[in-house]
Amino acid sequence: MKKTLTINLGGQVFNIDEDAYIRLNEYLEKIKGYFSGEKEIDDIMNDIELRIAELLSDRINPGKQVIIIRDIEEIIKIMGEPHDFGDFENEEKKKTYYRSSTRRIYRDPDNRVLGGVCGGLGAYMGVDPIILRIIFIIAFFGFGIGLLIYLILWIIIPEAKTTAQKIEMRGEPVNVSNIGNFVKEEFDNIKSSFKGKKKNK
Amino acid sequence: MPDMNIENVKAQMRKGVLEFCILSILSRGDAYASDIIKKLKESRLIVVEGTLYPLLSRQKNAGLLSYRWEESPQGPPRKYYALTDKGNEFLKELNASWTDLVDAVKSIYNK
Numbered sequence: 001m002k003k004t005l006t007i008n009l010g011g012q013v014f015n016i017d018e019d020a021y022i023r024l025n026e027y028l029e030k031i032k033g034y035f036s037g038e039k040e041i042d043d044i045m046n047d048i049e050l051r052i053a054e055l056l057s058d059r060i061n062p063g064k065q066v067i068i069i070r071d072i073e074e075i076i077k078i079m080g081e082p083h084d085f086g087d088f089e090n091e092e093k094k095k096t097y098y099r100s101s102t103r104r105i106y107r108d109p110d111n112r113v114l115g116g117v118c119g120g121l122g123a124y125m126g127v128d129p130i131i132l133r134i135i136f137i138i139a140f141f142g143f144g145i146g147l148l149i150y151l152i153l154w155i156i157i158p159e160a161k162t163t164a165q166k167i168e169m170r171g172e173p174v175n176v177s178n179i180g181n182f183v184k185e186e187f188d189n190i191k192s193s194f195k196g197k198k199k200n201k
Numbered sequence: 202m203p204d205m206n207i208e209n210v211k212a213q214m215r216k217g218v219l220e221f222c223i224l225s226i227l228s229r230g231d232a233y234a235s236d237i238i239k240k241l242k243e244s245r246l247i248v249v250e251g252t253l254y255p256l257l258s259r260q261k262n263a264g265l266l267s268y269r270w271e272e273s274p275q276g277p278p279r280k281y282y283a284l285t286d287k288g289n290e291f292l293k294e295l296n297a298s299w300t301d302l303v304d305a306v307k308s309i310y311n312k
Contacts, residue, residue: 012276047280050280051250053277054276057276080249080250084251
């Protein structure tokens with residue numbers, strides 16, 4: 001038995017297996033990451049989603065009502081991975097973008113106790129955030145200024161909201177494969193936290 | 202200096218030809234993305250479909266193409282692409298320079 005989801009893709013409704021959904025979403029996010037910063041991105045994504053919807057509807061009939069992961073794999077093979085698109089304008093632009101990409105400080109929303117300041121600083125400096133938290137707590141009790149510094153940092157450091165920002169926070173170059181990996185990691189996190197919740201019941 | 206590997210050069214050549222061919226296909230009548238893809242695949246110009254969509258969007262934004270939505274007998278409405286006047290002019294120029302190029306390459310290559 002498998003759980004299915006209902007999705008709206010290019011204006012059509014599909015029932016899709018959970019694993020197939022995760023694979024499709026991962027793929028679409030990867031393409032979106034590839035074209036991020038392009039002014040045509042919405043048009044491109046729209047056309048691609050329309051085409052995928054069309055290919056999916058060919059794989060649906062009264063005897064087979066659910067999209068399974070094999071359908072998605074077939075479609076990805078037809079559509080191709082972003083790096084096979086042979087899109088030179090985009091590739092040239094990306095290269096210059098990589099070079100300018102540096103490590104930046106953000107607050108880490110996925111690794112936080114209060115505002116994610118220590119999580120973000122830890123990612124920036126390559127230090128375990130727990131050590132920073134201990135230092136802040138000591139500074140709070142020992143010298144009384146820890147809290148003030150923390151609050152100031154909380155205000156001035158922006159939160160890492162997008163996938164690209166989270167990758168920048170770790171100091172890795174923002175490219176297609178990194179975004180792909182990151183999205184996959186996030187899905188795995190969500191999956192395991194779901195499983196964790198189920199076990200707790 | 203940009204790296205000169207064969208795949209890179211081949212892909213760049215194909216991309217120029219591809220833009221030319223998309224305009225040619227549309228000069229024979231409006232088409233929706235899947236029609237265009239079918240023709241390009243038949244002539245083995247594209248390997249993966251994803252190649253087409255950024256090109257279509259850019260040509261549209263450059264004013265060479267326009268699109269409209271049309272009801273389809275089965276399924277949701279389809280996005281039909283059409284050549285604009287500007288696109289027509291562009292295609293004519295490409296056509297002329299293509300013939301020149303082919304002649305030039307032939308005359309050098311066959312010597």
